[in-house]
Amino acid sequence: MLAKRIIPCLDVKNGRVVKGVKFENLMDVDSPESLGKYYSDCGADELVFYDITASNEERKTSLEFVAKVAKNINIPFSVGGGVSSIDDFTSILRKGADKVSVNSAAVRNPQLIKEASLKFGAQCVVLSIDAKKNNVGSWDVYVKGGRENTGLDAIQWAVKGVELGAGEIVVNSIDEDGMKSGYDIELLKKITAAVNVPVIASGGAGNMENFYEAVEYANVDGLLAASVFHFGEIKIRDLKKYLKNKKIEIRL
16 A cells, blocks of 8 residues: 655745635745745655645746745655646746646646646646535535636546546645644545545644544545644644554655
């Protein structure tokens, strides 16, 4: 069995890492490169950086922080936010990122997933899905940083994304984002059952048990979190020891 990955998520706005609740009330945390290095040194398996206002502001990802991060860390990292073309993939990968995450642009133009996968390999293409439960018990896909409901079904979109060539799915629950009450296990179970690529849980981690539950009950491959790491509530090495003791395959 492949080791499960612990992945801090760094939301970047105006060159700084910020954190909010349900995508609102953002607080300043640190610079991407210094926080990235800190996590690299602390035993994180990977990092994810999102330029969180790029799509809504209809601009490209800020590449300045990507190059700085690449110089500072020695673990894989992915970058997303404002990615809308093959040129964007090329620029981000050339700056040193290992993967590129697409969300809003992939909904608008699903062929972008296919083109990127053919050019760079599926392992470089991450489909990020911001999902929110609707009043009929399924989940809708949201874009533009959680601001716009597309009406797409999240599970069907995940399946289509993999068919087009996405090598990994990040499932972010808008309902649970920053709430610290646990990942959306029900949603994650449906997606891990529907696709045959790694699925990363995002949105809602508040304690170590939440991380364990996502692996044990939803069979996710990676565990992404932000505030519990940023504010020192959970130390990555402590979390890894906890999961190891729970018989979860993990790199210490």
